[in-house]
Amino acid sequence: MSTSALPVPPVRAVIDAVLVGGVRPFGPRGVASGIAKAAASGRVRIGTLGLEGDQQGDPRHHGGPEKALHHYPRDHYPEWRAELAEQGAAGIGVLDAPGAFGENLSTQGLTEADICIGDRFRLGTALVEVSQARQPCFKLNHRFGYPGMSRAVQQSLRTGWYYRVLEDGEVEAGDTLALVARPFPQWPLQRLLHVLYVDRLDYAALSDMAGLAPLAESWRKLARQRLERQEVEDMERRLAGG
Template sequence: MTAQVLPLVLVGPVAPLGSGGPPSGIDKRPVPGPWRITATGLVGDAQADLRYHGGPEKALHQYPRDHYAAWASEIGDHPLLSAPGAFGENLATTAWTERDVCIGDIARFGSALLQVSQGRQPCFKLDRRFERTGMALAVQRTGRTGWYWRVLEAGIAEPGDRIELRARPRPDWSLARLIHLLYVDTRNRSELQVASALPELAESWRLLLCRRLRTGAVEDWSKRVAGGERGPEA
């Protein structure tokens, strides 16, 4: 992977998702810098349901624009794919994907210091946003989820600042490997044991993997991707 990428920065308020839809902050739009980054994300950004969105382990969502062409080939020329922000990302970039980024990666963005904490677990609001049943499940199935950063040091980023990789403590644990374990190779005990012990991984994901090891059961994520109350994997 390249050591740095130049992001487009996006934020959004909470608003109804479609006509009569649930409140959501998924509609992110580019904003001019400078950008102030706190422990819970970009100043000016918002999330509707803080039980499952936002917070210190999901302070910033990054999504690769590299995936947009694949989505267009699969779902057609959807108007949301004409510009960054289709997936509610705060940081739209090229050159980094889930195969290039690892759990625990530390990066500098302006004066802020960030660390990759987890991948995204897509929810039914993507179906509402794209007006397409099964979109959230498709994001999960393809592994094109994007990822979250926690903020180790708050700071300010200016236009032209790049996200610069500074440290990679877990080079063997790409996001792609973790996503494969979470949704495909779900009962691989040796992988579960190693991943559940990664201190850089978000606590909710470590608890999820430990629960699998303890019970032998895989979570029911149908409610998360189809709507209604979130399941225990949230």
């Protein structure tokens, strides 16, 4: 049930960095990827498919209207730095600047505990809506020089999230991300991630998830499939690569 009549909580953050990147060979097999992004200077146009100048190497699994913008909290970087240091990860240096996870937006002060599916934010002059969390893939293993990175991100539930774009606009570092509507406060990202990766066959939650209108269709389909098959899909190829 939507509860949009409830007061909107004061959720806001300042954008530390707006990041874009082109497609280039990545990893030991040189697969095309846009995961390496750099901070943009000045205002960047936001359209239905995301930031102007940003590219994805695998449009089947990345980008598109439901994954137009990827937001990752820089709040998580210290934890990752400590964990990767313990593992002796070769790519720990990517944490020295925003963009380590291929994100388009970097902030501090907002995490998965503060965000709900369907949240609408004024981002610069654009209007965006939270569409899904991230499902980490094997490219993070190569990015950080640690073969267990994608699995660690999944297990930590520190995945980041995606927005769809409802109104085009512009954004630059220093702009504010401000919540303007929260129709589904009962669906924080932490709950969604718990259903997806921890209590994976919670049938009541999966049924609710399957009917959650702002949630990306691919995630609602996943919930329906678990309900129908009464089993969890194989995640190994996504986490470890082919």
